[in-house]
Amino acid sequence: MANGDPKLSIRTDPELEAALAVLLAAGAANRTEAAREAIFRAAHLAERARRSAELRAEVQALRDDPVDRAAVAEVLEWFFDDEDWPHGEADAAEASA
Numbered sequence: 001m002a003n004g005d006p007k008l009s010i011r012t013d014p015e016l017e018a019a020l021a022v023l024l025a026a027g028a029a030n031r032t033e034a035a036r037e038a039i040f041r042a043a044h045l046a047e048r049a050r051r052s053a054e055l056r057a058e059v060q061a062l063r064d065d066p067v068d069r070a071a072v073a074e075v076l077e078w079f080f081d082d083e084d085w086p087h088g089e090a091d092a093a094e095a096s097a
Contacts (some may be wrong), residue, residue: 010035 012020020034028034062068 008035 019038020031023034023038027039029045046061
């Protein structure tokens with residue numbers, strides 16, 4: 001790090017030392033790199049959890065919307081209508097004509 005770059009100091013305990021030892025044994029170049037990688041991974045996991053929560057909320061909202069539920073039911077009814085099965089072949093033929 002160049003002079004003036006922010007630094008992070010952490011206090012360790014036996015549990016953290018053991019975790020650092022695992023990361024070093026797994027290939028981390030040194031304690032600093034092990035800590036950086038752990039922070040990056042934790043941030044990535046936190047971001048994924050946040051996005052998952054947002055998607056769950058959106059799905060819940062759609063599931064609770066009667067208009068959206070009716071639209072899904074209509075699509076499923078069309079899709080599984082035995083008279084026009086399979087849809088993909090007929091639709092592909094029409095599209096290429």
